[in-house]
Amino acid sequence: MTDVERQTELDAIGAEVATCTRCRLHQTRTMAVPGEGTAATEVVFVGEGPGFNEDRQGKPFVGQAGTLLSELLGAVGWSREEVFITNVVKCRPPENRDPEPDEIAACAPFLTRQLAALDPALVVTLGRFSMARFNPGARIGQVHGTFRPADPESGAPDALTFSMYHPAAALHQGSLKATLFRDMEGVPQALVEARKLRSSKPGSAGESAAAIGSEGAAIEPGAAIEPGAAIEPAPTAQPDPLSEVSADRAETPSTQAIFSSADGLAQSAKPVERVDIAAESDPTDQLGLF
Numbered sequence: 001m002t003d004v005e006r007q008t009e010l011d012a013i014g015a016e017v018a019t020c021t022r023c024r025l026h027q028t029r030t031m032a033v034p035g036e037g038t039a040a041t042e043v044v045f046v047g048e049g050p051g052f053n054e055d056r057q058g059k060p061f062v063g064q065a066g067t068l069l070s071e072l073l074g075a076v077g078w079s080r081e082e083v084f085i086t087n088v089v090k091c092r093p094p095e096n097r098d099p100e101p102d103e104i105a106a107c108a109p110f111l112t113r114q115l116a117a118l119d120p121a122l123v124v125t126l127g128r129f130s131m132a133r134f135n136p137g138a139r140i141g142q143v144h145g146t147f148r149p150a151d152p153e154s155g156a157p158d159a160l161t162f163s164m165y166h167p168a169a170a171l172h173q174g175s176l177k178a179t180l181f182r183d184m185e186g187v188p189q190a191l192v193e194a195r196k197l198r199s200s201k202p203g204s205a206g207e208s209a210a211a212i213g214s215e216g217a218a219i220e221p222g223a224a225i226e227p228g229a230a231i232e233p234a235p236t237a238q239p240d241p242l243s244e245v246s247a248d249r250a251e252t253p254s255t256q257a258i259f260s261s262a263d264g265l266a267q268s269a270k271p272v273e274r275v276d277i278a279a280e281s282d283p284t285d286q287l288g289l290f
């Protein structure tokens with residue numbers, strides 16, 4: 001599917017969402033919020049549902065939580081324009097209550113179709129409702145900051161999923177803000193691992209690129225990877241710890257190169273389990289938030 005075809009499908013889904021009456025949330029919404037971003041991306045962020053400001057504007061993550069999400073993206077050199085951002089439910093639950101199971105189920109086909117169109121390498125889940133879709137049975141207090149293969153039933157069978165707290169949780173519990181930024185540091189590396197995983201699949205378009213990526217590729221120190229920029233593999237293939245990892249879709253073998261993160265973590269294909277001091281409890285569970 002070309003990026004134009006992806007965008008056409010996303011637009012069609014958005015038009016359906018805008019007039020959807022499949023669940024009771026349509027009765028109280030001001031505007032449905034299908035999601036926004038670029039169709040030419042490898043990374044999708046999935047939150048829980050629209051809040052007050054999102055409901056008014058029809059855009060995801062535009063309130064205080066949205067500002068924090070933009071800061072998190074900026075912390076790894078990404079922008080909202082480089083990713084796609086959406087939610088599990090597309091209409092605001094009244095008073096920002098948790099979405100009900102039947103509401104989540106009614107809205108699920110829209111997210112499934114968005115994921116099918118985008119075919120992301122990496123899905124970043126924001127909050128426990130989003131996490132539950134891609135990692136059923138997981139507890140966010142234990143898995144935040146880590147990545148693993150997405151549940152095949154999630155709609156993104158070829159993606160890795162990286163779990164994070166919902167940014168709004170940090171607005172209620174300030175200590176989570178540092179956790180969010182610390183976890184965010186692992187997202188680019190998760191994308192690297194997702195690329196390796198997809199490229200290594202037999203018959204994949206990036207199979208030949210995997211050979212390039214697994215050996216590493218030389219990039220000018222500190223050079224940004226521009227959307228669609230061709231990165232030629234170097235003869236002496238050593239990972240460059242200073243290179244940035246772009247969230248833009250890398251469709252050609254030359255842009256499938258593997259870049260190491262600044263801390264040089266995880267050159268293996270295994271998910272990196274981050275040991276976190278908050279792993280023994282889930283602070284947002286007590287708050288009933290996200």
Ligand code: SF4
Binds near residue numbers: 020021025032107
């Ligand atoms: S939340 Fe989803 S299923 Fe419910 S009315 Fe909105 S778009 Fe339709």
